[in-house]
Amino acid sequence: MKRAIVLSAAAALLVAAATCELASAQDGQAAAALTVSTVKPFERRWAETAPASGWLKPWQEAIIASEASGVRITDVLVDVGSVVAKGQPVARLAQETVLADLRKQRAAIETAQANLAKAKANADRARRMRGSGALSEEKIADYLNIEQTAAASLKSEEAALESQQIKVDQTTITAPDDGFVTSRSAQLGTVVSPGTELFRFVRQSRVEWQAEVSARYLPRVERGLAASIAGPDGRRIAGEVRLVAPSVSADTGRAIVYVSLSGEDRPKIGLYATGEIELRTTDALTVPETALMFRDGLTYLFVLHPDRRVRRIRVEVGRRTGGEVEILSGLDRSADVVKSGAAFLSDNAVVKVEGEVP
Secondary structure (H helix, E strand, O other), X not given: OHHHHHHHHHHHHHHHHHHHHHHHHHHHHHHOOOEXXXXXXXXXXXXXXXXXXXXXXXXXXXXXXXXXXXXEEEEEOOOOOOEEOOOOEEEEEOOHHHHHHHHHHHHHHHHHHXXXXXXXXXXXXXXXXXXXXXXXXXXXXXXXXXXHHHHHHHHHHHHHHHHHHHHHHOOEEEOOOOXXXXXXXXXXXXXXXXXXXXXXXXXXXXXXXXXXXXXXXXXXXXXXXXXXEEXXXXXEEEEEEEEEOOOOOOOOOEEEEXXXXXXXXXXXXXXXXXXXXXXXXXXXXXXXXXXXXXXXXXXXXXXXXXOOEEEEEEOEEEEEXXXXXXXXXXXXXXXXXXXXXXXXXXXXXXXXXXXXXO
């Protein structure tokens, strides 16, 4: 009877063990229901960047003004936004008065030429009679002086003609350089005076980013470094550092870095833009941004262990670009990092690995 009891107890233990193994297998299958993909941390060369923000302004702004005086505007040939080339007419002034003065001056030159011809003929005769006694030395000297005066008078009238021709040329106002017009104060019929501003334009159509950068980056910012800003439509616009301001604002602790923007489709001046300046290239250990999990203000990753369980680890992150993030500490370079879906995992959970044969 004792033997029967022992056999019965043994059988009960076997049944219980089998039941536990079945339950454990079912639990394991349920825990491994989530399939994940993993990725190795990737080492790459990343440029260290300095964040910056500032206004888009003209590289140089130029003024087109009138040099003539007392004449009215007869034609306005360009408007705000017009692209102009160096020497292109942008406005015209009335020419009637200056053309009349030009004709008058040409007549004055003809008179001066006739006077010079007469004075020269008299002076030549006086030179031939010198020593003959027919003319006194005083009279001969008078004829020679009249010749010199007539020659000087002709030169003066010729200079006056050049001046008058310049006034005629000034009635056609031209652009002093390539660029695009940003403002127009010229109005048809307005009588202008010297220095009257008619147009304002951006020289060579060059727009630059006047970026404010924290003073702690300044020792590493220099001319020629690459930079980029986020355009109004989300596109990145490349640029290059042209100049670093020699002083730092005592109020903000920031300095202005002047960045020349490249490309034809530049953003409009007057916009406020953010971006970064590339300082230098360094090594970085990176993982996809999708692998990150945030909880209570901290950043975590899940790494896969050989027993097919994932474990949560805390990491410190740095730079981000192109969907990747730099891991500063907390991650082993050889770890298998869960690429995505961290929010659905729990610490020490059993998972299936995507593409792995069961």
